[in-house]
Amino acid sequence: MLKILKAGFYTTVQDAGRFHFRNKGVPVSGVMDEMSVFKINFLLENEPAAAVLEITMTGPTLIFEEETYMALGGAEMSATLNNLPIQNYKVYQIEVGDILSFGRLEKGFRSYLGVKEGFTTKEVLGSKSFYKPITKVNRLIDNDVVPFSAQNEFQPKISEIKVDSFLDVSILEVSKGPEFDMLNDKQLEDIFSKDFTVAHENNRMAYQLTETITEHSISMLTSATIPGTVQLTPAGKLIILMKDGQTTGGYPRAVQLTDKAICILAQKRGGDAISFKLV
Amino acid sequence: MSSPKINIKPFGVHSVLIEWPNEVSEHILEKILHFETFLKNELLTNQEWEMVPSYNSLLLINRTAQIDFQKISKDIITWYAQLGESTKPDRYLWRLPVNYDLEYGLDLEEVANKLHKTKEEIIAMHTGATYIVYGIGFLPGFMYLGGIDKELEVPRKATPRSKVIKGAVGIAGKQAGIYPQESPGGWNIIGNCSVPIFDVSKENPCFVSVGDKIEFYQISRAEHNLHKIEAEVGIYKPEKIKIDA
Numbered sequence: 001m002l003k004i005l006k007a008g009f010y011t012t013v014q015d016a017g018r019f020h021f022r023n024k025g026v027p028v029s030g031v032m033d034e035m036s037v038f039k040i041n042f043l044l045e046n047e048p049a050a051a052v053l054e055i056t057m058t059g060p061t062l063i064f065e066e067e068t069y070m071a072l073g074g075a076e077m078s079a080t081l082n083n084l085p086i087q088n089y090k091v092y093q094i095e096v097g098d099i100l101s102f103g104r105l106e107k108g109f110r111s112y113l114g115v116k117e118g119f120t121t122k123e124v125l126g127s128k129s130f131y132k133p134i135t136k137v138n139r140l141i142d143n144d145v146v147p148f149s150a151q152n153e154f155q156p157k158i159s160e161i162k163v164d165s166f167l168d169v170s171i172l173e174v175s176k177g178p179e180f181d182m183l184n185d186k187q188l189e190d191i192f193s194k195d196f197t198v199a200h201e202n203n204r205m206a207y208q209l210t211e212t213i214t215e216h217s218i219s220m221l222t223s224a225t226i227p228g229t230v231q232l233t234p235a236g237k238l239i240i241l242m243k244d245g246q247t248t249g250g251y252p253r254a255v256q257l258t259d260k261a262i263c264i265l266a267q268k269r270g271g272d273a274i275s276f277k278l279v
Numbered sequence: 280m281s282s283p284k285i286n287i288k289p290f291g292v293h294s295v296l297i298e299w300p301n302e303v304s305e306h307i308l309e310k311i312l313h314f315e316t317f318l319k320n321e322l323l324t325n326q327e328w329e330m331v332p333s334y335n336s337l338l339l340i341n342r343t344a345q346i347d348f349q350k351i352s353k354d355i356i357t358w359y360a361q362l363g364e365s366t367k368p369d370r371y372l373w374r375l376p377v378n379y380d381l382e383y384g385l386d387l388e389e390v391a392n393k394l395h396k397t398k399e400e401i402i403a404m405h406t407g408a409t410y411i412v413y414g415i416g417f418l419p420g421f422m423y424l425g426g427i428d429k430e431l432e433v434p435r436k437a438t439p440r441s442k443v444i445k446g447a448v449g450i451a452g453k454q455a456g457i458y459p460q461e462s463p464g465g466w467n468i469i470g471n472c473s474v475p476i477f478d479v480s481k482e483n484p485c486f487v488s489v490g491d492k493i494e495f496y497q498i499s500r501a502e503h504n505l506h507k508i509e510a511e512v513g514i515y516k517p518e519k520i521k522i523d524a
Binding site: 019020021022023024025026027124125133134175176177178220221222223224226228246247248249253256257258259 | 288289290291292293294296298301303326329330331332333334335336338340342413414415416417418419420421423459460477479484485488489
């Protein structure tokens with residue numbers, strides 16, 4: 001068990017996502033930054049889909065009530081283990097009573113905590129990922145406990161990796177969305193030449209951008225959307241759907257973020273600069 | 280009848296979008312669902328594939344692999360031509376109970392005034408139509424219902440409510456639906472349905488599928504309360520009739 005002493009801003013359990021219910025309107029959910037989590041689960045020699053904690057902006061204080069091995073990744077949040085600084089993408093052996101806490105957010109927005117074999121919270125519709133009301137709760141609060149199975153005989157093949165951090169990258173690579181060809185030259189020029197700012201309306205469902213582009217009156221029938229879909233509202237606002245985003249939408253799908261661009265954006269917060277590049 | 284033309288577009292590297300003519304038509308929806316069933320049963324049977332039908336489109340999503348768009352486009356065209364008399368999906372008509380008391384039908388009087396009708400006439404029009412589920416999205420189990428009586432078309436509310444309760448039955452423009460959970464919402468609320476549309480404790484959490492039909496019938500407050508209790512303990516089953524294709 002991992003016990004939450006102090007919850008922090010927004011911490012959830014996430015795995016690879018909830019598949020096969022999108023036709024019933026259930027978002028896919030799952031970790032926002034798949035690349036960082038892939039590395040953590042690789043280090044811990046877990047299944048790639050093993051559940052981790054997704055820690056947003058302000059980290060929690062946690063106490064381990066069983067032995068395990070852990071690794072952190074994603075945002076740089078000045079993490080400490082029993083008050084000693086620790087680094088991302090390195091395996092640490094954990095004793096009963098060890099306390100993990102987080103300090104100042106240095107870079108990025110979402111940090112990830114993985115343990116050996118992953119967290120073992122209950123699956124709902126095939127996934128452990130929090131998404132209310134599919135799961136009863138939407139985030140962890142003080143005194144919650146998150147189960148995992150105790151491990152004390154793991155000898156990691158690789159105990160640490162140097163990563164090529166993308167936390168400073170601000171260019172989001174995109175491909176054409178289904179309605180790309182319905183946009184006019186001015187709208188396309190706006191999208192690819194403007195510098196945009198992440199709005200404060202940003203969460204696991206969607207990231208809005210502060211700047212608007214030329215408005216439109218394109219009318220379309222509601223159709224499927226996926227994480228990374230950039231919708232253009234009639235008023236010219238860009239809304240980028242993320243992992244908890246709705247499964248259908250009626251706004252033109254202008255461009256589509258690559259998998260990597262979704263990870264890059266997942267590490268941005270309100271006020272950060274981004275731009276789009278067509279690939 | 281010949282098959283309507285399709286248009287295939289890439290949508291990211293994990294999915295491909297198939298589009299039919301841009302119109303709201305039961306014939307097109309049937310074709311989309313027939314093709315979806317054909318793909319699921321015979322061609323894309325691997326669990327990696329997931330499909331989302333809606334109005335005039337079908338999205339094919341591969342969970343992990345990158346799709347070779349050129350190859351799958353050719354395949355889809357070939358497969359669509361082979362559709363023929365392959366198995367069609369089972370479709371159902373669901374009859375759902377609604378209580379229209381003003382405690383639930385928050386906007387019933389306003390809608391009646393706007394449309395110069397009585398509340399009873401509004402209820403009669405709402406219960407008199409057979410709706411088609413053209414899509415499920417926005418929220419888990421939120422149905423986009425087509426087929427509203429033309430005379431019942433009323434614009435969405437100027438100011439959306441920050442909280443609409445679970446089961447709220449709404450209308451807005453050409454659309455009708457039920458809020459499957461508490462959420463913000465801008466539709467006119469005219470009643471409440473006691474049947475939970477989405478229930479995570481069930482293996483199939485949402486009994487309705489795209490392509491099904493919905494009819495509403497009026498029930499009293501006492502029946503509504505009884506259904507709610509039955510639904511909570513999981514013994515209430517909505518009335519279902521198989522639609523013959």
